Every structure is written in structure tokens, then in C-alpha cells.
Amino acid sequence: MMKLLRLRTGILILLMLCVLPFTGCAVMKDKPAAEDLSLVMAGMDGSDGVSFEGAAALLVGGKAVPESSIYYGGKVADHNKISLYSLLPDGGHPASAAESGPHPLGQGPGEAPVYYTRLVKEDGTWTMKQGSPALAGSNPLEALNPLRQLEDLERLDKKVTEEAGSARGTRVLRIELTAEAARSQLSAELEREMQAIRPVAGSGAVTAAGTHAEALEAKTALWEQKQSELQQRLDQADIRTIYYLKVDPKRNLPARLTWNRTLTYLGKAGTTTEETYITQVDFYGYQ
Template structure:
């Protein structure tokens, strides 16, 4: 059976996990509209030669963290358009792994902790893995956590940008909330990308070569179609809210921390309301 643990979408995560295994605002900051300040910060990031970062991501359901969804990661940006990312242990150390020798890899580290590594390069306006990923049963979540891509996307999204009230002295925090329509569209596109990545039809040739019976392939395809339909139905019923918080280094006008909260609420099968919140946080340091 296919296996998928979604680190970036949240909605219907448990259904997939179980069944696929057997407009700007008016805030003012430093005498500039908040939306204008956001553009200046993003432009400053574009002009940086490189930066290091560390972050974490997790999915909460009903306020409780889904253990297998927690991921700690780090990485570096070089030459404006090259990003390397690798998984970290909760204490910030790297697991013992040979992943450094491969551009896109997954293996088991110490304590059965999955070890991920990937290198991305921006070509023709799109972020791509520098080499094709090996055939893995699990998708590599790091590509979706590329902080440069996350920052770049903010510029074109329909949103309201304001200054976060009550920021500590000497800090500047921008609050960026997507419109409901944009939040839904963003999530829908991400879900579609993930579902297409695990579509059995795309692996049919490989399955036949591996000697898998045609009936098994048909069963996998039927299961995928069923879950795709359930996913789309759940998405239609869901209320999506997506908010980013961008902490700005006031001296250099560059990103210091980006936090992304996406909350999806939808009715469960027995009528109760389910709330899922996907959270990522990434800190930037060592600008060049």
C-alpha cells in the first residue's frame, strides 16, 4: 500500500495516513504601509547572497500534535537560487546518516528517525531538485519547506498585511493573512500536487516490472480514486484560515523568522467538528 504522511497540508491527513497505508492591509510600520514594508523585506531577501536557517513543522489535530508529523530541519541558501535542506533531531543535531552523499534521499537514522536531505535550484522561475529523486515509498517533505519559496509566494498571494500589535521593543512583526479564497486555493493546489505524486497509475510501469499482479494495480488505482474523491469532498466542506507572521531584522530589513499557521475546520463523519492546524517556523541567521 502507498504511504503518505503530509507535513504541509493537514486537511484529511489522518484519512490519507490510515487509508493509504494497508488585497493588502492598512497597517503602518516605520511610517510605511505594512504591505510596502513586506515588499521591501522580500526584495532585501532577494538581494542576499546567502543565509542559513533552522525550522520545525508539525500538524495538530484537536490541539494535540500528531507525533509522526513533527519535523526539525535546517539548511542554507547560496548564490540566490540554490537551497540545501536536511532534517535535524529535536535538539538541533544532525542524525548519523549518509544522506549528505545524495541530493535527495531518505533513510532511517538513529532511533528510527527518518533522515531527509535535498538540494534545490531555481530554474525558469521554478524550484526543482537538482537530480531526480530515487524511487521511495515516502515523499520527501523538505521540498515543501523551502523557505525561499515560501517567502517568494507571499508577494503574489491575495492577502491583508498589517503590523502585529504588541511587538517587543526593537522588533518588527508583519501579520499576513490570506483571503479565504486564496487560503482554499493554496491548500487545494498543494493537496493536488501531493495526490498526483502518489497516484498508482504513474507507477504502473514500475509495478509491472516488479512483477505486481494487474489486479493489485487495479486495486491500488481504485483506492486512490476513492480517497481523491473523499479529499475533494472534505475540502469543499472545510473552512480554511492561513496566517503568516514575519519577524523582521530592523537593522538590515531582512527576514529573521517566518511562522506559518494554517487551520482547517470541517465536519467529521459523526457530525463533530474537526480542527487541524499545520504550523511551521523557520529562523534565518548568518546573512551574507
């Protein structure tokens, strides 16, 4: 009887060992990757601060638009305060930039324009508290806030998988937004950008009351036209947004975040146009 019991026990263990690899593989395709993303986000929330450097560029028809490229760096402090500033392609600061304080907008011969902004999260919303004065609402750094990008990964509908072929000792998560989430994300960003440049009374040079009213009316009409054109293009575009999150396996913290967004739409001439917006940011110096 004991021999029979041992035999049955041995068979059960053998069956479990045979089945587990297959069930493990099935689970690994989805749930663990999503759980890893949650753990990484929790680790990021628990860190007091981090430094980062990144770059962003726009490609149209597969070709880079030179004036769209920007290199930037920054620091996160106290979980909800971020300072961002522009960098040169080699990682250095432009001649007139100073990391310790607000950067004036200065561009001498052969120099890159200097951008600076300081953001604070209040009541769940990121607000610009300080920035390059001459840029007004067009500061490109505000959209490059890496914490906002990571927050989007948490709240938006997505599919999370592990990227095959990752280097030994590293893990890369592939996060693709659903079509609806990708459109909603871009629509919200464009709305923020359009509202930032909306003409308001009192802006611009001081002129006679009648002249100023006419100028404001003309600017508002142009703004509304451009907003309508932008919304129409957005409604007709195919949007695909994919993130790649490289994870530091020892600390379960983000090491690199790459974000690719591709829009495909019909241009004015009826030809198909493809635009790809790419950002990549590296995190280091966690506190």
C-alpha cells in the same frame, strides 16, 4: 502685516502638527506594513544566500500528532538553489546524516528518519533535483521550502498589518490570506502531493504483464477514491492561514517566519474536527 503673516504661518504649522499624528496612525494600519513586506522581499531577493533552521508539526483537536513533527535545516545559494535536510529536536543531525552530500534513508534503534532534498527553481517552478531515494515522491521537505513560502506572501491576496506589542528594536508583520487565497494555496499543495504519489506503469516489483496491469488498475482506483475524498473535505472545510514575519530592522531582511494554517471540517462521525499545521523557520548568515 508681517506680524499677521507670521501669525497665520504659525497657526498653519500648528494645525499640520496636530493633524499629522492622526493621519500617520491611519496610514500605519495598512500601507506602511504592506510596503515593509515588499521591501523585505526585495532584500531577500538581493541576498546571495542564507542558512535556515525550522520545525513543523500538525495538531488535531489541539493535540500534537507526534509522527508529524519534523525538524529541518538548509541553505539557499545563488538565489534559486536550496538544500534541505532533517535535524534532531536539539538541532543536531541524525547519526547517518551528512550535510555535505545526499543523506541516505537510515533509521536505527531510537534514531529519527533522515530526509534530504535539493531543489532548483527553473522557469519559475521549484523542481526536486535530488532527494532521499527510498522516499520517492513523499519527501516532506519539499513542502518546507522557505523561499516558496515567502513567494506565496508576495503573490497571494492578503491583509498586512503590524503586530502590536513587538519587542523594542524589532518589527513583526502579520499577514493573513483571504479565504479564497488560503483555499487556492492549499488546493495547489494537495494537488502536487497527490500527483507525486499517483501510480504509474512500471513502478513496483516486476510481475507478469496481466498481474501488473490489474495491480496498477487497483492502485489507480484507490488513488482516485482518496483524491475525491480529499477534494470533498477541502471543499467543505473552513481554512484560515496566517503568517508572522519577524523583520531584522537593520537590514530589512526576514529573521523568522511563522506559518499557521487551521482547517475546520465535519468528520465522518459528524463531529467538527480542527487541524492546525504550524511551521517556524529562522534565517541567519545572510551573504
